[in-house]
Amino acid sequence: MRFLKFFLVFICFVLPLLCQPINAETKKAKSIDELAARYDCSSCKECHEEIYEQWEKSMHSRSLFGTGRTAATIVTTITKGLMTWPYSGVKKSKDVKVKHFMMCAKCHLPQLAEAEDSVIQEIIKIAFMKVRTKADFHKKREILSKLNINCLICHRRNAIVHKWVDGYPEKEKGVLYGTRDVEEHEDEVYTRVKKNPIMGESILCGQCHGLGPNFEFDNPSQCASAYGSYLFNYISRGGSETCQSCHMKKFHKGHLMPAYRDIDMAKAAVEMDVDVASYPAHKLAMVEVKMTNKAGHNFPDG
Numbered sequence: 001m002r003f004l005k006f007f008l009v010f011i012c013f014v015l016p017l018l019c020q021p022i023n024a025e026t027k028k029a030k031s032i033d034e035l036a037a038r039y040d041c042s043s044c045k046e047c048h049e050e051i052y053e054q055w056e057k058s059m060h061s062r063s064l065f066g067t068g069r070t071a072a073t074i075v076t077t078i079t080k081g082l083m084t085w086p087y088s089g090v091k092k093s094k095d096v097k098v099k100h101f102m103m104c105a106k107c108h109l110p111q112l113a114e115a116e117d118s119v120i121q122e123i124i125k126i127a128f129m130k131v132r133t134k135a136d137f138h139k140k141r142e143i144l145s146k147l148n149i150n151c152l153i154c155h156r157r158n159a160i161v162h163k164w165v166d167g168y169p170e171k172e173k174g175v176l177y178g179t180r181d182v183e184e185h186e187d188e189v190y191t192r193v194k195k196n197p198i199m200g201e202s203i204l205c206g207q208c209h210g211l212g213p214n215f216e217f218d219n220p221s222q223c224a225s226a227y228g229s230y231l232f233n234y235i236s237r238g239g240s241e242t243c244q245s246c247h248m249k250k251f252h253k254g255h256l257m258p259a260y261r262d263i264d265m266a267k268a269a270v271e272m273d274v275d276v277a278s279y280p281a282h283k284l285a286m287v288e289v290k291m292t293n294k295a296g297h298n299f300p301d302g
Contacts, residue, residue: 029115032122032146039111041151043189054255055150063108064123065144068137070108074127077104085219093124103221107208109147111157123147149208151176158207159196166197202230205243209301226301234296241296260300269295 029035045052055061065071082090082100090096097117098105105112112119126144131137159177160166169177174189177196185193198204210224211231230243247257251264258265271292278285293299 030118032119032143035111035115035119036146038114039147039150039152039157043187044151047186051255052151054253058256059259060149060255060257062141062145063149064147065141068141071127071140071144074104074124077101078124088219093128094121096120096124099218103214103217103219104223106214106217107210107224108149110149110153110208111147154204155196155199158204159199161198161203161207170194200242200244202227202243206230209243224301226297226299230297233298239296246296269293269299 029038059066063070064074066073078090078093078096082088082096083092088100090100098112098115098120101120101123102113123144126140129136129140131140155176155178156169160169169175174191176185176190176193177199178193179195179199180193181195182193185191206227208224209226211228212225213220213222227243230239234241246268247259247265248254250268251258251262253262253264260266260269271294273290273292275288275290276285277288
């Protein structure tokens, strides 16, 4: 009987505490600036200047703003999606909460899960801001680009996928995760690096670049699916390259991680064959273009 009581106490009170993510912040961010400060990776630049500059030019550095199209899609998601769905609970933009936007933020801003609803309201206010001048555009880009996918997302927050096997990211702020152990990491904020078994594996990227519908949400979204097609149409046929192999190493572009907008990536991804048949007498020409996807997945993604 005593053992049964102990067991029930363990199951009800102790086990839930042990199973909580160790890196979870108990206090949620209340503003864009507060959330940005929590994920400030500026100290990385001092030692990793080249990598940091590559990242600054990447789409990851402006995952919420994009080229401007992503910011515009925030508005569309609300006005053409949430507001039109009868059971979403959203009638006006002020009704949008973090839980509503996580179907987008899961990939574009996973740290939003650590924020209060006031943060998504602040994001929406900027996203809905009318752009009449270049100054307006730059202001919108500057504010929304404070929130992004940076060093601390891949090397800390999302670094471990199999948490019951490899443990949760450590609560201690000074720990990062990389390809090897570094006991004395020369950074005044992040003083230690622990080896992460998936840092060089595609599954790290697959957390955002997706298998397809995100069924964990009340309203699943069908967006990023590159990782799914990579597994089922490339790996299943004997492919062995990883996301990092093509998007980081092959063209020596590192943390820029270019995709179809990059000319080298585009040439490697698509094989094109053009046949032209001309008929001068009729002033006509027939052009046949055959395009073959040589990438290890469908594209474009998202």
